[in-house]
Amino acid sequence: MPFTRPTLQQLIDRARADVEARLPGVDAHLRRSLAAMLATVHAGAVHGLYGQQAWLARQLFPDTAEAEFLDRQGGIRALPRKAAVAATGLVDFTGTDGAKIPAGTLLQRSDGEQFSTDADATIAGGTAQAAVTAVEGGADGDTAAGTTLTLVTPIAGVDSEATATAGGLAGGLDTESDEDYAARLLLRWQFGPPNGKAGDYVQWALEVAGVTQAWAFDAHLGLGTVGVYFTRDNDAMDATIIPDGAQVQAVQDHIDTVRPRPAAVTVIAPSAVALNFTIQLTPNTAAVQAAVEAELIDLIRRDTSPGGTLRLSRINEAISLAEGETDHVLTSPAADVARSTGEISVMGAITWA
Numbered sequence: 001m002p003f004t005r006p007t008l009q010q011l012i013d014r015a016r017a018d019v020e021a022r023l024p025g026v027d028a029h030l031r032r033s034l035a036a037m038l039a040t041v042h043a044g045a046v047h048g049l050y051g052q053q054a055w056l057a058r059q060l061f062p063d064t065a066e067a068e069f070l071d072r073q074g075g076i077r078a079l080p081r082k083a084a085v086a087a088t089g090l091v092d093f094t095g096t097d098g099a100k101i102p103a104g105t106l107l108q109r110s111d112g113e114q115f116s117t118d119a120d121a122t123i124a125g126g127t128a129q130a131a132v133t134a135v136e137g138g139a140d141g142d143t144a145a146g147t148t149l150t151l152v153t154p155i156a157g158v159d160s161e162a163t164a165t166a167g168g169l170a171g172g173l174d175t176e177s178d179e180d181y182a183a184r185l186l187l188r189w190q191f192g193p194p195n196g197k198a199g200d201y202v203q204w205a206l207e208v209a210g211v212t213q214a215w216a217f218d219a220h221l222g223l224g225t226v227g228v229y230f231t232r233d234n235d236a237m238d239a240t241i242i243p244d245g246a247q248v249q250a251v252q253d254h255i256d257t258v259r260p261r262p263a264a265v266t267v268i269a270p271s272a273v274a275l276n277f278t279i280q281l282t283p284n285t286a287a288v289q290a291a292v293e294a295e296l297i298d299l300i301r302r303d304t305s306p307g308g309t310l311r312l313s314r315i316n317e318a319i320s321l322a323e324g325e326t327d328h329v330l331t332s333p334a335a336d337v338a339r340s341t342g343e344i345s346v347m348g349a350i351t352w353a
Contacts, residue, residue: 015039062185084137087172099157107149141172274348278332291322
């Protein structure tokens with residue numbers, strides 16, 4: 001039977017009753033009596049202790065613990081929170097031939113975000129290209145191509161403004177959120193210490209910075225093989241959740257360092273298939289449309305998997321959960337959405353009928 005925390009008033013009533021039981025003739029219910037005041041003070045102190053106990057109980061479990069205790073739980077299980085990753089990329093400098101741009105040169109974006117050059121560069125033919133890394137980790141370091149960066153300290157012979165090259169500065173990732181970190185800790189609780197189970201490959205993939213979802217399939221390419229798919233939902237500069245070749249290799253390399261040697265593991269990027277919708281919505285306003293779209297995006301993120309099936313009933317449920325929606329007719333899709341091996345549904349376009 002679950003414990004029910006008593007309210008402050010219940011504690012006051014108990015304290016007054018206890019005083020009266022132990023001191024016959026004393027009325028602890030009189031508003032200005034010393035006994036009533038002492039009972040109220042005592043009840044307030046006890047109520048605070050109950051509050052601390054309730055708070056401590058929440059710290060025992062990853063899904064309710066606060067950040068400091070999540071980090072403590074992860075540290076005990078050798079499962080640290082994923083740190084922020086700094087954005088990187090190339091910038092073009094202009095200036096006088098022979099002018100040198102030393103490694104560690106600071107550049108600043110108009111909003112104050114700073115970047116540091118990774119190696120020396122020298123102006124030749126009026127230009128020089130240098131690799132830079134954001135000083136602070138996080139998605140805020142991602143910078144669009146063509147953005148102007150300014151030298152923090154002038155350099156003789158080098159123009160004060162540099163430009164982010166095609167592709168921009170990318171790869172910045174924020175520190176793993178409490179929600180995502182708690183989900184990884186819960187996986188460790190559910191699957192136990194890693195020893196080569198399918199669920200372990202999911203945990204190992206999720207340990208790599210930027211990976212937000214992962215799936216593992218036994219005998220994916222034959223007996224004794226494991227196939228691992230993953231997505232990256234938080235890449236700020238990339239419109240797709242599908243990883244590129246370098247990101248796939250990073251997960252492959254990490255898993256190869258921790259997996260049992262006999263297993264043959266292949267990490268694969270899933271193939272994105274856009275899932276389009278046709279919906280007759282009531283009321284058909286911009287606010288309700290936005291709410292429906294947000295619910296569908298969340299549903300796809302939660303319920304899809306490579307080669308999986310997204311149930312029509314779940315789609316209708318998501319639309320109905322949207323704030324402001326009173327009625328709808330889902331025309332397309334008209335049936336459960338099943339994907340082939342390696343395919344994963346991603347949000348497509350919505351046609352409002």
